[in-house]
Amino acid sequence: MKAWRASLLYFPEPAQAVLETDGLLVVGPDASGRQVVQAVGSYSALASRFPELDVTHLPGRIIAPGFVDMHIHYPQLDVIGSPAEGLLPWLENYTFPHESRFSDAAHNSEAATFFVDELLRHGVTTALAFATSHPASVNALLGEAQRRSLRLIAGKVLQDQNSPDGVRDETEQSLRDTEALITRWHGVDRLGYAITPRFVPSCSEAQLRGAGELAACYADVWIQSHVAENKDEVAWVRKLYPQARSYLSVYEQFGLLRPRAVYAHCIHIDDEDRALMRGTGTAAAVSPTSNLFLGSGFFDYQAADRTGFLYGLASDVGGGTSFSPFHTMLAAYYVGREGQTKPGLSLSPQQLWWQHTGGAARALGLEGVVGNLLPGCEADFVVLNPQATPLLARKTAQAASLDELLFALIVLGDDRVVENTVISQAGTT
Numbered sequence: 479m480k481a482w483r484a485s486l487l488y489f490p491e492p493a494q495a496v497l498e499t500d501g502l503l504v505v506g507p508d509a510s511g512r513q514v515v516q517a518v519g520s521y522s523a524l525a526s527r528f529p530e531l532d533v534t535h536l537p538g539r540i541i542a543p544g545f546v547d548m549h550i551h552y553p554q555l556d557v558i559g560s561p562a563e564g565l566l567p568w569l570e571n572y573t574f575p576h577e578s579r580f581s582d583a584a585h586n587s588e589a590a591t592f593f594v595d596e597l598l599r600h601g602v603t604t605a606l607a608f609a610t611s612h613p614a615s616v617n618a619l620l621g622e623a624q625r626r627s628l629r630l631i632a633g634k635v636l637q638d639q640n641s642p643d644g645v646r647d648e649t650e651q652s653l654r655d656t657e658a659l660i661t662r663w664h665g666v667d668r669l670g671y672a673i674t675p676r677f678v679p680s681c682s683e684a685q686l687r688g689a690g691e692l693a694a695c696y697a698d699v700w701i702q703s704h705v706a707e708n709k710d711e712v713a714w715v716r717k718l719y720p721q722a723r724s725y726l727s728v729y730e731q732f733g734l735l736r737p738r739a740v741y742a743h744c745i746h747i748d749d750e751d752r753a754l755m756r757g758t759g760t761a762a763a764v765s766p767t768s769n770l771f772l773g774s775g776f777f778d779y780q781a782a783d784r785t786g787f788l789y790g791l792a793s794d795v796g797g798g799t800s801f802s803p804f805h806t807m808l809a810a811y812y813v814g815r816e817g818q819t820k821p822g823l824s825l826s827p828q829q830l831w832w833q834h835t836g837g838a839a840r841a842l843g844l845e846g847v848v849g850n851l852l853p854g855c856e857a858d859f860v861v862l863n864p865q866a867t868p869l870l871a872r873k874t875a876q877a878a879s880l881d882e883l884l885f886a887l888i889v890l891g892d893d894r895v896v897e898n899t900v901i902s903q904a905g906t907t
């Protein structure tokens with residue numbers, strides 16, 4: 479067993495954080511050897527229960543749950559910051575050409591190492607990631623995550639139409655590859671597999687049907703895709719499926735809505751779609767830096783909460799502009815405030831933080847596993863320095879409440895705040 483003494487930020491209740499200013503986090507193996515939180519609380523209350531403990535004391539630091547990124551593209555590291563007239567030209571001019579390079583093993587191995595380094599440097603300890611249509615990209619990414627003991631879920635992209643040479647796959651082979659990758663990776667160590675149809679326009683009916691059939695065979699794999707991000711995309715889907723009630727309903731038709739199905743964006747949807755998300759247990763990956771960068775629109779938080787479907791935050795790199803959960807939480811605040819296309823509201827810093835930790839974990843079906851520091855959670859956490867920059871030090875010193883402290887970190891923070899990222903490693907902590 480091992481313990482850390484510092485300020486501890488965690489969520490006894492959904493979206494309700496506490497900060498234990500002089501806290502103790504005790505970590506040790508569970509029955510199956512996973513390193514999990516054994517106890518969390520005030521140092522004075524807990525220290526006597528664990529007298530022989532090896533305690534790392536971090537005065538002035540905050541220990542918080544590792545961040546959970548619900549939607550990110552591993553092959554889009556080099557796509558970040560590519561300007562375009564919206565989603566579809568961005569895909570055609572930057573994204574597909576970059577992704578075509580991932581057929582190459584050397585490129586994959588360099589990019590996978592860089593990608594995982596970048597996640598950890600920013601304090602992201604769980605992610606649901608798109609690879610490319612090349613099975614080698616999944617093997618490279620999940621292989622690297624396995625070496626680093628990261629909890630990562632990823633999938634080979636399915637895209638057998640409306641996609642250029644170099645990324646387009648072949649229907650039957652793409653489904654065989656998906657099944658082989660599920661068998662190889664899903665549930666191995668901390669890894670998971672996600673069936674990954676890119677979006678409706680890039681998948682034939684046969685490919686979507688096959689994806690749904692695989693989902694039915696493998697009930698605990700994830701599904702990830704995009705929906706209703708951009709108005710031109712929505713119009714394209716309406717042309718492809720004129721009979722469908724909505725874009726989202728096309729996925730329903732193919733059996734692709736269920737718990738552990740995660741759809742990025744969910745911007746141009748209506749209340750019937752929201753009810754469908756809720757009724758099927760489908761989750762939204764809200765991707766605010768991407769939506770602002772590509773000019774896609776604004777996720778309607780009020781409508782989401784009125785209906786009550788699952789959602790959490792995501793970077794959506796490389797449509798998104800940053801790996802940093804702090805940047806994503808700030809962008810989510812901007813998106814919430816936007817009041818011209820939907821009601822504007824002020825998300826609280828505790829809500830924002832929850833959406834990128836415990837709330838995202840819940841939306842992924844991983845509540846109680848990651849995203850919190852309650853007993854039983856895997857011991858993935860970040861060590862934050864609230865004095866990482868002169869302005870942060872000045873601002874956080876004046877914080878009169880937990881909300882003021884968290885807002886200062888969200889608005890002024892980035893990777894400089896993340897002093898260390900600690901990953902639960904079976905048998906080593």
Ligand code: GUN
Pocket residue numbers: 551565569573676677704707768794797
């Ligand atoms: N829709 C289909 N593919 C993509 C992608 O790679 N990024 C985003 N943001 N939207 C998509």
Ligand code: ZN
Pocket residue numbers: 549551704742794797
């Ligand atoms: Zn995306």
